Amino acid sequence: MTEPAAAPPRPEAPPPAALPEGSRDVLAVEAGELTVIERALSGVFDRFGYREVRTPVLELAAVLDRAQEGGLGQVFRLFDDRGRVLVMRPDLTIPASRLIATRMADHPGPVRVSYLSRAFRPPPAGRAAAAEQLQAGLELVGPGGPAADAEALAALVEGLRASGLGDFGVAIADVSLTQAVLDGARVPGEAQAELRRALAERDFVAWRRIAEVLRPPGPAGELLADLPALRGPGALERVAAAVPAAEAACARLGRVLELLAVHGAIDPVMVDLGVLRDWPYYSGVVFEAYAPGAGAPIAMGGRYDGLAARFGRPRPAVGFAIALDLLHRAVVAAGASDRGARPGVVLVGGLEEEVAAAAAARVAGLAVIAVPDEPGWGEALAAADGWRYVARRDGAGYLVHDRLRGVTVACDRLEEALTSAT
Amino acid sequence: MPLGALFEGSVDALERAGLDVAPLREAGRRLVVGGGNGTTFITTRPSDVPTYVESGAADLGIVGKDVLRERTPDVYELLDLEFGECRMVYATPEGEDPTPAAIEHLGAVRVATKYPVSAIEHFTATGRQVEVVKVNGSVELAPLVGLSHGIVDLVATGRTLRENGLVERERIFDSSARLVANRVSHKLKAAQVDRLVDSLRSPRP
Numbered sequence: 179m180t181e182p183a184a185a186p187p188r189p190e191a192p193p194p195a196a197l198p199e200g201s202r203d204v205l206a207v208e209a210g211e212l213t214v215i216e217r218a219l220s221g222v223f224d225r226f227g228y229r230e231v232r233t234p235v236l237e238l239a240a241v242l243d244r245a246q247e248g249g250l251g252q253v254f255r256l257f258d259d260r261g262r263v264l265v266m267r268p269d270l271t272i273p274a275s276r277l278i279a280t281r282m283a284d285h286p287g288p289v290r291v292s293y294l295s296r297a298f299r300p301p302p303a304g305r306a307a308a309a310e311q312l313q314a315g316l317e318l319v320g321p322g323g324p325a326a327d328a329e330a331l332a333a334l335v336e337g338l339r340a341s342g343l344g345d346f347g348v349a350i351a352d353v354s355l356t357q358a359v360l361d362g363a364r365v366p367g368e369a370q371a372e373l374r375r376a377l378a379e380r381d382f383v384a385w386r387r388i389a390e391v392l393r394p395p396g397p398a399g400e401l402l403a404d405l406p407a408l409r410g411p412g413a414l415e416r417v418a419a420a421v422p423a424a425e426a427a428c429a430r431l432g433r434v435l436e437l438l439a440v441h442g443a444i445d446p447v448m449v450d451l452g453v454l455r456d457w458p459y460y461s462g463v464v465f466e467a468y469a470p471g472a473g474a475p476i477a478m479g480g481r482y483d484g485l486a487a488r489f490g491r492p493r494p495a496v497g498f499a500i501a502l503d504l505l506h507r508a509v510v511a512a513g514a515s516d517r518g519a520r521p522g523v524v525l526v527g528g529l530e531e532e533v534a535a536a537a538a539a540r541v542a543g544l545a546v547i548a549v550p551d552e553p554g555w556g557e558a559l560a561a562a563d564g565w566r567y568v569a570r571r572d573g574a575g576y577l578v579h580d581r582l583r584g585v586t587v588a589c590d591r592l593e594e595a596l597t598s599a600t
Numbered sequence: 601m602p603l604g605a606l607f608e609g610s611v612d613a614l615e616r617a618g619l620d621v622a623p624l625r626e627a628g629r630r631l632v633v634g635g636g637n638g639t640t641f642i643t644t645r646p647s648d649v650p651t652y653v654e655s656g657a658a659d660l661g662i663v664g665k666d667v668l669r670e671r672t673p674d675v676y677e678l679l680d681l682e683f684g685e686c687r688m689v690y691a692t693p694e695g696e697d698p699t700p701a702a703i704e705h706l707g708a709v710r711v712a713t714k715y716p717v718s719a720i721e722h723f724t725a726t727g728r729q730v731e732v733v734k735v736n737g738s739v740e741l742a743p744l745v746g747l748s749h750g751i752v753d754l755v756a757t758g759r760t761l762r763e764n765g766l767v768e769r770e771r772i773f774d775s776s777a778r779l780v781a782n783r784v785s786h787k788l789k790a791a792q793v794d795r796l797v798d799s800l801r802s803p804r805p
Contacts, residue, residue: 345788347787347788349787379677380674380675380676380677380783381677382676382677382678382679383677383678383679383680383778384677407678407794407797409790409794410790410791448787448790450787450790452676452786453787466783466787468783468784468787468788469784469788470784470788472656472784473654473655473656473657473782473783473784474656474674474783474784475783475784
């Protein structure tokens with residue numbers, strides 16, 4: 179007789195609090211603060227005439243892979259029941275471009291769409307990066323000039339202002355300008371590719387080394403080594419003076435800045451030729467927004483005139499995406515998030531005996547949180563969830579305790595006490 | 601500020617650039633030291649410098665290129681500070697190089713290293729299979745006791761290699777101290793960053 183085979187060891191079940199790397203829950207306080215920011219942003223996008231669109235989380239890999247030369251890179255991929263490869267959208271610019279090029283191909287333009295959705299990227303090993311990113315952004319498709327760039331940037335600046343950030347900066351560069359300098363300095367194609375790679379890796383040491391080996395003759399040569407470090411007032415003038423071939427590109431970027439001043443959005447904006455990245459993807463302006471408290475850019479955007487053509491309907495396009503988690507972090511760091519008690523009233527007995535009073539107060543526009551009429555319930559809930567008032571029946575009226583001020587007032591109807599207390 | 605081999609050079613470089621580094625010299629075991637003009641110095645192990653800078657806990661950092669190659673942090677690499685020069689090398693015991701035989705008979709060469717990313721990158725780029733064994737110290741020991749055929753390690757003078765009977769076979773890349781900046785600090789504190797970069801770059805006496 180043989181021993182019964184031992185059951186294979188079961189992998190230890192993860193504790194119930196476990197989540198995949200890069201995923202996390204958002205609890206009520208954070209979600210509430212995020213909602214405030216989302217509303218502020220969409221209010222601004224609305225006032226510029228951008229209309230919200232929604233695209234699916236799952237897309238066909240074969241379609242989205244068209245967007246970039248080397249495919250999408252690091253994305254979550256899965257299979258459908260027919261064996262086709264699906265991707266979870268890794269950003270929103272590409273799906274929005276697909277939507278505009280296909281569903282809105284006949285739109286007379288300019289097309290203005292906004293979005294507020296999640297994008298998904300596998301977090302790199304050993305880094306605390308989110309796998310899921312909530313992004314708010316917009317796309318302006320049709321016009322290709324500096325005026326369109328300026329509008330997109332103005333909407334970004336106004337959106338960040340509306341979100342409660344005081345201190346932030348926006349750095350702007352232009353692919354076509356840097357390209358014009360390289361061409362004007364007669365940098366050979368192979369060296370251009372190396373320079374692009376150095377810039378994409380933000381490695382100014384490598385850039386300088388390559389530029390110093392090339393050492394093109396004349397003022398263009400001197401400028402080349404410094405190019406990614408050029409920024410601030412005077413940067414455009416310096417480039418245009420050294421490389422005549424780049425004059426037109428400098429004038430174009432200068433026009434964007436002029437228009438931004440008219441928009442009233444120039445203050446946080448600075449020219450910085452070191453922000454370039456993803457060269458083949460962008461075709462014109464490239465920009466990033468920064469705020470204290472967030473270690474990475476809170477928003478990124480630019481002009482990608484070649485993208486729509488990849489989905490069959492060539493049209494110039496400019497847009498940006500704001501990373502709401504990072505923006506929220508910056509808003510919290512700036513102390514702009516509301517930390518006070520929320521103006522709701524916890525009504526003892528509101529679940530049963532006081533339903534009529536609760537309903538009347540809600541009609542008057544108050545948040546009424548109903549709890550059973552049992553000892554301790556009202557205060558405990560108000561403390562746990564941060565509600566400002568606790569009310570209970572007192573004869574014909576109510577006693578309303580204001581937890582913020584530590585006072586209790588008597589009144590006939592709930593609404594009265596709250597309006598008098600504030 | 602990287603503790604260890606690059607510390608002295610970093611302090612000297614900052615001093616030449618005009619920063620008040622006296623508090624840093626007298627820091628002892630304190631990890632956070634206030635300097636003049638609103639500067640705060642944070643000292644940490646070199647391999648943690650990119651982490652602090654990438655997250656924005658530090659605006660700027662000084663770190664060896666070897667660490668940057670290994671960790672590929674998302675930071676600006678602004679300046680080669682031209683000290684702490686050394687090279688990443690592949691070394692095996694003296695005598696006949698065991699590498700070709702290992703690859704011919706075993707398909708792969710076994711390499712011990714503290715720098716697995718750099719080691720894998722180097723052998724992959726040269727078309728050879730490699731089994732990397734990650735160790736945390738005294739890498740030279742590994743080939744001597746048969747843990748590996750060779751090592752990939754950082755070498756300044758080559759003395760440690762020689763003393764342990766190892767020979768440099770391949771140079772992988774040159775390293776030196778670099779100034780790196782957080783992506784946000786580089787923009788929001790542009791004037792201060794550019795001033796420091798200029799004074800660190802200006803010709804030394």
